[in-house]
Amino acid sequence: MGKQDGSGRQVSAPGVDDSTAPILHVDMDAFFASVELLEHPEFVGKPVIVGHRSARSVVTAATYEARRFGVNSAMPMVIALRRCPQAIVLEPHFERYRHYSDIVMNICDDLTPRVERLGIDEAFLDVAGGAKLLGSPRVIAETLRSRVRAETGLVCSVGAAATKFVAKLASGQSKPDGLLVVPADKTVAFLHPLPIASLWGVGGKTEQALRTRGCETIGDLAATPVSTLRKLLGDVAGQKLHDLSWGIDPRVVTARADEKSIGHELTFEKDVTDARIIRRELLRLSDAVGVRLRTGGVLARTVVVKLRFGTFETITRSRTLTEPTDLGRRIYDEVLSIYEALGKQSADIRLIGVRAEQLVDQGGAQLGLWDTDETWRDAEEAIDAVSARFGRGTITPASLMREPPRRTSLNSRD
Numbered sequence: 001m002g003k004q005d006g007s008g009r010q011v012s013a014p015g016v017d018d019s020t021a022p023i024l025h026v027d028m029d030a031f032f033a034s035v036e037l038l039e040h041p042e043f044v045g046k047p048v049i050v051g052h053r054s055a056r057s058v059v060t061a062a063t064y065e066a067r068r069f070g071v072n073s074a075m076p077m078v079i080a081l082r083r084c085p086q087a088i089v090l091e092p093h094f095e096r097y098r099h100y101s102d103i104v105m106n107i108c109d110d111l112t113p114r115v116e117r118l119g120i121d122e123a124f125l126d127v128a129g130g131a132k133l134l135g136s137p138r139v140i141a142e143t144l145r146s147r148v149r150a151e152t153g154l155v156c157s158v159g160a161a162a163t164k165f166v167a168k169l170a171s172g173q174s175k176p177d178g179l180l181v182v183p184a185d186k187t188v189a190f191l192h193p194l195p196i197a198s199l200w201g202v203g204g205k206t207e208q209a210l211r212t213r214g215c216e217t218i219g220d221l222a223a224t225p226v227s228t229l230r231k232l233l234g235d236v237a238g239q240k241l242h243d244l245s246w247g248i249d250p251r252v253v254t255a256r257a258d259e260k261s262i263g264h265e266l267t268f269e270k271d272v273t274d275a276r277i278i279r280r281e282l283l284r285l286s287d288a289v290g291v292r293l294r295t296g297g298v299l300a301r302t303v304v305v306k307l308r309f310g311t312f313e314t315i316t317r318s319r320t321l322t323e324p325t326d327l328g329r330r331i332y333d334e335v336l337s338i339y340e341a342l343g344k345q346s347a348d349i350r351l352i353g354v355r356a357e358q359l360v361d362q363g364g365a366q367l368g369l370w371d372t373d374e375t376w377r378d379a380e381e382a383i384d385a386v387s388a389r390f391g392r393g394t395i396t397p398a399s400l401m402r403e404p405p406r407r408t409s410l411n412s413r414d
Helices: 031-039 077-083 094-111 128-134 137-152 164-173 184-191 204-212 218-222 226-233 235-245 275-296 328-342 374-390
Strands: 023-028 048-050 088-090 115-118 122-126 156-161 179-181 261-272 298-309 314-325 349-361 407-413
Touching: 023 094, 023 137, 023 164, 031 048, 031 094, 048 077, 094 115, 094 122, 094 137, 094 275, 122 164, 128 137, 137 156, 137 179, 156 164, 164 179, 164 184, 184 218, 204 226, 218 235, 226 235, 261 275, 261 298, 275 298, 275 328, 275 349, 298 328, 314 328, 314 349, 328 349
Parallel strands: 048 088, 156 179
Antiparallel strands: 023 122, 023 156, 115 122, 261 349, 261 407, 298 314, 298 349
16 A cells, blocks of 8 residues: 555556456545645645644544654554644544545445445445446546545545455555556556555564565565465465455455444543533434434444443443434433443543444334334434534534533544
């Protein structure tokens, strides 16, 4: 994958053959930071970090200008500001990111019915069937990039290849704001010079194990007998990495990648001991989960609450519902009951989280004859309608009107 600061960027020449590259991978460039810059155009071209300026905060996102100083996402904010003291720190606004993500994904859906979403800022598209109507894969990729820029003011990078793995690598190599097409017969030449860390499934320990065997590049791994890789990494992992090193990836683009769970977490700047604050933030997180469930057209059968204490001890507790739900209030009622049953109301709380699991499509769920949550459903759907027009946060429950305690992160978990 291309360096995070954009150095080593590769893009395709206009005449490249794209007839064997129908799989596209679109990846928004520095997505969270770019969305924040839409509100602060005066900071464009400057090192910007998205996150909270506090001792416990971590970097949510960074512009390419900040990345050139060695700032990366998930890095402690104190280290990031030490590396780039002149950086501008902007608070994150996750409702904005979801809004712009929906626009981008709708553009993808307009171009092909075969879209596989990967989180909030990237997706695979299979455009093999769009040649007659929309043009070649490269033309469709250029249309996608142009529409994203015109309709959002944001930029994205796109990789086009014969397989998902290579398409994803190509989009990374073309960052920022680039398009890289890798024809099928050029796949091996593209892959082999790349570092082994570029391979899916090669984490820190695997990379170290491979380097001890002299594998520095994907080409080195490709030249290693598969029997050696199986002994080193196990039969499944060894075979998989060997196949990927030769561009072999049989996976297809799945029209809808079902989310296994939807959740949000919140880390407090200072440990919280006030149970009233915990209850209020559980409601806030539950509402956020409910919004995402309704947006995704799914219901949850199980809810989970997560607590991390000042001692860093972490516990999770779950409860399966009698009927699946997509309502924040129903989720809140359940997670609050779990929290109160734990008897930890006076404990020092560092982090709380709410998650919905066992997701099912709304159309496929068997609901009861009477909707016992009808009043809350009407209220939350009314809030959704207002939010769609005027932005999330225009209407909020009265109990959330008070200023929440200072938090260091409010992260989405899928």
